[in-house]
Amino acid sequence: xxxxxxxxxxxxxxxxxxxxxxxxxxxxxxxxxxxxRQFPKQSLMLMATSNEGSKATYEQGVEKDKFLxxxxxxxxxxxxxxxxxxxxxSFYICSAKRQGGGYSNQPQHFGDxxxxxxx
Amino acid sequence: xxxxxxPTSMDCAEGRAxxxxxxxxxxxxxxxxYWYRQIHSQGPQYIIHGLKNNETNEMASLIxxxxxxxxxxxxxHATLRDxxxxxxxxxxxxxxxxxxxxxDGTTLTVKP
Numbered sequence: 001x002x003x004x005x006x007x008x009x010x011x012x013x014x015x016x017x018x019x020x021x022x023x024x025x026x027x028x029x030x031x032x033x034x035x036x037r038q039f040p041k042q043s044l045m046l047m048a049t050s051n052e053g054s055k056a057t058y059e060q061g062v063e064k065d066k067f068l069x070x071x072x073x074x075x076x077x078x079x080x081x082x083x084x085x086x087x088x089x090s091f092y093i094c095s096a097k098r099q100g101g102g103y104s105n106q107p108q109h110f111g112d113x114x115x116x117x118x119x
Numbered sequence: 120x121x122x123x124x125x126p127t128s129m130d131c132a133e134g135r136a137x138x139x140x141x142x143x144x145x146x147x148x149x150x151x152x153y154w155y156r157q158i159h160s161q162g163p164q165y166i167i168h169g170l171k172n173n174e175t176n177e178m179a180s181l182i183x184x185x186x187x188x189x190x191x192x193x194x195x196h197a198t199l200r201d202x203x204x205x206x207x208x209x210x211x212x213x214x215x216x217x218x219x220x221x222x223d224g225t226t227l228t229v230k231p
Contacts (some may be wrong), residue, residue, distance in 0.1 A: 034219070043206075044163070044221040089124070093162050104172070105151050106218060110162035 002098050003027055003044025011079065013119055020080045021114045023094030029074040032080035034108065035067075038091040050077040085116045091115050123207045127227040131201075137194040139225050141207030143190040150211055152183060154192045155220065156203040163206065166192065197229045 002025040011019055023033055031052045036044040048069055049057040056069035066088075068080040077096075081088055092115075095108040124142040131137040143152065151170050155163040167174055167181045169190075174181045180193040194201055206224040 004162075005183060036221075043223050044157075046220065082179075091160075095162075105168070107153055107164075107165040107168055110155075112162045113160075115160075 004109045004111045012117045018082045023077045025096040029099045033077040033096045036093045037077040125225045131197045136192040139192040153208040155206045158203045
């Protein structure tokens with residue numbers, strides 16, 4: 001089945017640091033990837049839709065200057081949390097969807113998530 | 120995307136079938152029903168999806184009512200490893216969209 005790899009699995013860093021999270025689709029091309037965050041005991045909240053070769057589309061209330069998304073290739077999207085603060089501590093999850101050529105109804109495939117802790 | 124309603128929690132005895140309902144009364148014709156589950160501290164896992172016909176794969180069966188306003192995910196022989204939060208999602212099939220809005224899901228607890 002389709003595999004999405006997310007790295008790192010967890011990261012602990014000091015307040016003010018910028019943190020980059022990578023999301024790779026390993027065996028298929030993904031023109032679109034999605035970034036979610038999840039707080040304890042809550043559901044996934046969509047942050048943004050990452051589009052290869054163009055700007056990401058952010059959900060209402062998500063700061064685009066805070067959460068920088070780059071989708072430079074068909075298999076890689078990155079999320080950079082800039083100047084992270086303790087309130088940015090969360091579980092960040094990416095997903096990718098195989099698209100094009102009759103794949104329009106395919107499901108999303110999720111990475112295993114990145115647990116970010118800002119001290 | 121259409122909104123879904125699921126029970127907050129359900130219990131199931133190990134070895135028995137788990138039937139998880141989902142209401143999506145505002146679903147439109149170009150929207151599919153997807154089911155995912157999330158085991159604690161992991162990313163969601165895809166289970167099954169369908170448009171209007173019943174579907175079955177190695178993990179589960181999906182029963183969609185004729186009017187498509189509700190569906191049921193069936194895990195035929197639940198095991199302890201099936202304990203997870205199950206999400207029912209309705210999403211458009213567009214090639215350049217297909218983003219999913221997650222509700223609160225159903226926490227399924229499989230008991231020995």
